[in-house]
Amino acid sequence: MVVSSIRGLIAHQIEFSDAGKSAEMVDRVLASTLQMLAELAWFQRYPVLLLAATTTLVCRIRHGTTLDKLDAELRKKFIARAGNLPVYDLLVKLLGSIALLHYFDAVEDRHKA
Amino acid sequence: MTLRVFSHEQLTDEVRCDHLIIGSGAGASVAGMQLAKAGLDVVMIEEGSHHPTESFDSNVGRQTAMLYRNGGITPFMGNPSIAFAEGRCVGGTTVINGGLIWRTPDWILEEWSRNHGLHSYSMEHLSRHFATIETNLHVQKTSVESVADNLDSLRLHQGARQLGWNSVVVPRAVRNCRNSNLCPTGCPSGAKQSMALSYLPSATNNGARLYSGCRAVRIEHQGGRVTGVVVQSGKSDSRTIHLRCDHLILGAGAIQSPHLLRRSGLVRGRTEFQFHLNLKFIVDFEEPVHAGNGTIFTTQVQEFQRDGMLLMAANIQPAYVALPFAGKHASEIATVLERYDHLALYTAMIRPRGRGRIFSGLGPQPLLRAQLTDTDVRLAKEACMNSVKVFFTAGARTVYLPLKGAPAVTSADQAAEILAKARRAQFEFVSVHAMSSLPMSNTQSPVNEAGQLNGYSNLFVMDASVLPTNIGESPQGTIMAFAHELAERYLEKDRSG
Numbered sequence: 001m002v003v004s005s006i007r008g009l010i011a012h013q014i015e016f017s018d019a020g021k022s023a024e025m026v027d028r029v030l031a032s033t034l035q036m037l038a039e040l041a042w043f044q045r046y047p048v049l050l051l052a053a054t055t056t057l058v059c060r061i062r063h064g065t066t067l068d069k070l071d072a073e074l075r076k077k078f079i080a081r082a083g084n085l086p087v088y089d090l091l092v093k094l095l096g097s098i099a100l101l102h103y104f105d106a107v108e109d110r111h112k113a
Numbered sequence: 114m115t116l117r118v119f120s121h122e123q124l125t126d127e128v129r130c131d132h133l134i135i136g137s138g139a140g141a142s143v144a145g146m147q148l149a150k151a152g153l154d155v156v157m158i159e160e161g162s163h164h165p166t167e168s169f170d171s172n173v174g175r176q177t178a179m180l181y182r183n184g185g186i187t188p189f190m191g192n193p194s195i196a197f198a199e200g201r202c203v204g205g206t207t208v209i210n211g212g213l214i215w216r217t218p219d220w221i222l223e224e225w226s227r228n229h230g231l232h233s234y235s236m237e238h239l240s241r242h243f244a245t246i247e248t249n250l251h252v253q254k255t256s257v258e259s260v261a262d263n264l265d266s267l268r269l270h271q272g273a274r275q276l277g278w279n280s281v282v283v284p285r286a287v288r289n290c291r292n293s294n295l296c297p298t299g300c301p302s303g304a305k306q307s308m309a310l311s312y313l314p315s316a317t318n319n320g321a322r323l324y325s326g327c328r329a330v331r332i333e334h335q336g337g338r339v340t341g342v343v344v345q346s347g348k349s350d351s352r353t354i355h356l357r358c359d360h361l362i363l364g365a366g367a368i369q370s371p372h373l374l375r376r377s378g379l380v381r382g383r384t385e386f387q388f389h390l391n392l393k394f395i396v397d398f399e400e401p402v403h404a405g406n407g408t409i410f411t412t413q414v415q416e417f418q419r420d421g422m423l424l425m426a427a428n429i430q431p432a433y434v435a436l437p438f439a440g441k442h443a444s445e446i447a448t449v450l451e452r453y454d455h456l457a458l459y460t461a462m463i464r465p466r467g468r469g470r471i472f473s474g475l476g477p478q479p480l481l482r483a484q485l486t487d488t489d490v491r492l493a494k495e496a497c498m499n500s501v502k503v504f505f506t507a508g509a510r511t512v513y514l515p516l517k518g519a520p521a522v523t524s525a526d527q528a529a530e531i532l533a534k535a536r537r538a539q540f541e542f543v544s545v546h547a548m549s550s551l552p553m554s555n556t557q558s559p560v561n562e563a564g565q566l567n568g569y570s571n572l573f574v575m576d577a578s579v580l581p582t583n584i585g586e587s588p589q590g591t592i593m594a595f596a597h598e599l600a601e602r603y604l605e606k607d608r609s610g
Contacts, residue, residue: 016443035178041183092440098186
């Protein structure tokens with residue numbers, strides 16, 4: 001319920017290139033993001049999870065699928081519209097920040113390998 | 114000197130000490146070293162893990178998760194929310210800061226003497242401590258003109274000078290800086306003299322026992338005396354240890370020290386703190402600056418310091434350029450990153466009058482809230498305007514303002530128009546300095562001039578909590594100087610029984 005929306009937000013954030021669009025990269029960044037979320041205090045973590053769950057619900061109702069399975073253009077529009085809501089933009093910003101930090105790590109590791 | 118750290122598995126109920134220090138950051142490390150050198154029996158406990166220099170690399174995300182509390186995500190809730198970052202590792206925030214070591218501005222010490230009765234903390238009293246710190250940490254100023262790679266700092270310096278503004282070279286605690294530009298994620302060359310490379314090895318070399326991965330959860334006390342501390346040792350394999358001590362020194366930082374006191378019932382009522390605010394700018398220069406080849410904060414524009422504003426270059430990595438655009442689609446970020454060799458990151462730091470508040474009782478972590486005043490918002494706008502003026506004078510082509518939804522600007526006039534209409538909720542603030550949560554004073558205050566918590570004969574505070582107000586400059590030097598003075602007074606008291 002929650003993970004699909006977080007995966008969708010991550011995909012939106014890191015699809016810089018073919019590498020960024022790959023399922024492998026998204027899943028790697030997702031794993032790091034979920035780990036960081038697990039470290040947050042409950043009063044920070046639960047609102048994030050609630051918003052992610054709400055995203056899943058709204059996306060299913062509007063588009064019949066989850067955020068991570070939406071077409072990239074449609075996903076971009078969905079996130080842009082939702083980002084105008086006062087609390088939602090905090091969620092997008094927070095998850096986006098974590099995703100970006102770990103994406104660039106993954107790119108760095110690829111260069112080193 | 115090698116730092117010796119015991120793991121949390123080695124901390125047992127059998128460990129006893131005369132002087133227990135909680136924390137291992139700037140203040141705690143000074144206390145640990147001074148007391149150990151004086152031959153006292155000292156145990157230090159640090160919540161975070163020990164990460165030796167050899168373990169540091171250039172993976173910004175992984176290092177941030179490893180070295181920062183909550184992976185760098187600790188917001189001050191409010192309008193706007195403010196991202197707060199502090200270290201949680203052996204060495205504390207000194208492992209992840211820029212290593213700037215400034216002496217406290219004279220006017221700040223005068224203000225503290227006048228308004229808080231701290232007459233024995235003048236520069237006359239503190240200057241020998243600053244001299245000791247500067248020697249111990251190999252503090253030096255690197256001439257920005259001599260470092261060919263540091264073009265982002267040079268541009269800032271030249272831009273300020275062209276405007277007739279005061280710009281100075283920054284004193285930093287570094288030895289043989291390699292310009293790796295990784296100061297906020299642990300210096301991989303060991304050049305930056307964090308506490309883990311300086312004061313803590315000296316403390317453990319003189320017999321202090323330092324345990325990592327040990328979180329103090331409650332202070333036990335009876336009849337106005339501390340009897341011990343309940344410690345949670347480890348994470349997944351955690352155990353509860355009851356540590357006995359004769360004296361307790363708190364050096365867990367301006368948020369965690371008062372949080373622990375509140376959870377332990379030693380401080381009640383409202384606990385407020387003060388802080389500094391950072392505004393980050395991405396500047397795209399006409400000519401390449403290769404800012405990634407330089408290092409952090411080598412120059413500082415101090416023209417408006419008395420008004421509460423400073424400006425300096427910041428570390429640059431692709432991740433740091435991308436972060437302000439988090440939430441926007443990757444394609445928009447990619448457009449900015451294409452100009453990477455022309456980009457530089459700068460930080461304007463402001464000294465707000467607003468206050469933060471610590472709410473305890475929601476679990477192990479405190480909830481933090483901050484309220485900015487209208488004056489703070491005006492100060493932020495002025496800081497943005499002053500920064501933009503320097504950037505365009507220095508040859509900027511485009512400046513990305515720290516404002517949600519604002520377009521990139523190509524002139525100071527355009528920036529002025531945008532800033533005039535900017536609402537407080539649009540500002541994207543970051544804070545890395547919290548302080549003054551247990552302000553020292555000779556009048557009504559939780560902590561007296563000796564750092565002693567009022568009402569408790571054997572409990573002392575020696576960290577950023579005790580500074581009477583925010584100072585409008587990087588506080589590490591001030592925190593350490595105060596800790597030196599407090600440790601000296603503590604030792605005198607100990608000798609006199």
